[in-house]
Amino acid sequence: MRKPYVYITRKLPEPIVDQFRLFSEVKMWNSENLPVPREVLLEEASKADALLTMLSDKVDQQLLSVGKNLKVIANLAVGFDNIDVIEATKRGVAVCNTPDILxxxxxxxxxxxxxxxxxxxxxxxxxxxxxxxxxxxxxxxxxxxxxxxxxxxxxxxxxxxxxxxxxxxxxxxxxxxxxxxxxxxxxxxxxxxxxxxxxxxxxxxxxxxxxxxxxxxxxxxxxxxxxxxxxxxxxxxxxxxxxxxxxxxxxxxxxxxxxxxxxxxxxxxxxxxxxxxxxxxxxxLPHIGSASVETRLAMMKRCCQNIELILNGKQPLNVLNM
Missing domain, CATH: 3.40.50.720 (NAD(P)-binding Rossmann-like Domain)
Structure with missing residues (x-):
């Protein structure tokens, strides 16, 4: 039985990525400062069971239409105006965020x-x-x-x-x-x-x-x-x-x-x-509202938890469109 495929749209610390490897095959855009190119994101979305996205990643009808296998999108933020939640809901894709932590x-x-x-x-x-x-x-x-x-x-x-x-x-x-x-x-x-x-x-x-x-x-x-x-x-x-x-x-x-x-x-x-x-x-300032090491690591861990729970058919900790 194949492991689910998770794509992460920005470079994260290896200890966080290791947590994903425990339950999935994982691939990551290898840049801390530059957003994943749109064409790369669309290609990965077409294969992924889950995406871990940033505010700079537009998750719209186009992306959701190619993401035939998508079950969950975990946004590394409280806000989610980069995601078409209505379209995701229509397609049965859970959308998670990271409230409270930051x-x-x-x-x-x-x-x-x-x-x-x-x-x-x-x-x-x-x-x-x-x-x-x-x-x-x-x-x-x-x-x-x-x-x-x-x-x-x-x-x-x-x-x-x-x-x-x-x-x-x-x-x-x-x-x-x-x-x-x-x-x-x-x-x-x-x-x-x-x-x-x-x-x-x-x-x-x-x-x-x-x-x-x-x-x-x-x-x-x-x-x-x-x-x-x-x-x-x-x-x-x-x-x-x-x-x-x-x-x-x-x-x-x-x-x-x-x-x-x-x-x-x-x-x-x-x-x-x-x-x-x-x-x-x-x-x-360069959009650093939640930018402390402790908080950002906690947000990454929460995204990982939500993705793992949904891929295992369990209730996530945070979901916007249950």
Missing amino acids: TDTTADLVFSLILMTARKLVEAVDCVKSGEWKSWSPLFMAGADVHHKTIGIVGMGKIGEAVAKRALGFDMKVLYHNRNRKVEAEQTLGVTYQSFNDLVSESDFVVCLTPLTEETKGMFNKETFRKMKHAAFFINASRGAVAVEKDLVDALKNGEIAGAGLDVFVKEPIDLDHPLLQLENVVA
């Missing part, structure tokens, strides 16, 4: 972005390393306080709640907007529900953590940024397409908002000549 790690990164943008930390580091630090002066590298300010969290899932806990440690007032009210979070954390428009107009830091859907795509646009305080900061650690990047650039250039901290972009990697990268009041 909650605190991502929340740490979000709060890091808040501090980096408000306190001009990237500019300060560059100033020292470039030799531009000549003396001390009263307003030299003076940024904005974070403590006792108002933070507005759009998308109050588990990561949003974890960010709220960190904000409370800075004595911040926490507002949130979510598709559904989180009464338990209001009671346990003391956070306050607001309409989207009220949240963006009242907050000093507007943090986007909502998933990318048809409803959320482009929700941060020209009108939204004009409702924000001139001294407010926009923080995005969800998906780049929730913001209209041209409108964000205009808002930053025109002083409609004070700055932005971004871990995600519409196109990733972002082009070096993108207008956002030319602005001093933008902190740009």
Whole structure:
């Protein structure tokens, strides 16, 4: 009896791959930094029983139509906007992700972005390393306080709640907007529900953590940024397409908002000549929300567990389309 065939779309550490070898024949795209070419992915999908995919891998109708043997796709992420879940469900292919594991790690990164943008930390580091630090002066590298300010969290899932806990440690007032009210979070954390428009107009830091859907795509646009305080900061650690990047650039250039901290972009990697990268009041990171060694290894292990369980006809730990 043949072992099931698993294809991994990015190079993973050998100890993780060894876990796959215990129950499957496994092949892996041998690059840590470059995505698997589309033609290679389609060829492997045509043979595979399972795929371990990255956010950069488009799992669409074309891929699913050639994946005649596919039983499971395990996405190394919480988000799954790269996968056509409806089409996968029609074809009887389970789609798994990695929730819970990366909650605190991502929340740490979000709060890091808040501090980096408000306190001009990237500019300060560059100033020292470039030799531009000549003396001390009263307003030299003076940024904005974070403590006792108002933070507005759009998308109050588990990561949003974890960010709220960190904000409370800075004595911040926490507002949130979510598709559904989180009464338990209001009671346990003391956070306050607001309409989207009220949240963006009242907050000093507007943090986007909502998933990318048809409803959320482009929700941060020209009108939204004009409702924000001139001294407010926009923080995005969800998906780049929730913001209209041209409108964000205009808002930053025109002083409609004070700055932005971004871990995600519409196109990733972002082009070096993108207008956002030319602005001093933008902190740009390479989509590293969950990028700690401990968390990423745990995400890989969870993908392996889910694939093994499904291939053995058992209930997976995380599945989006049961």
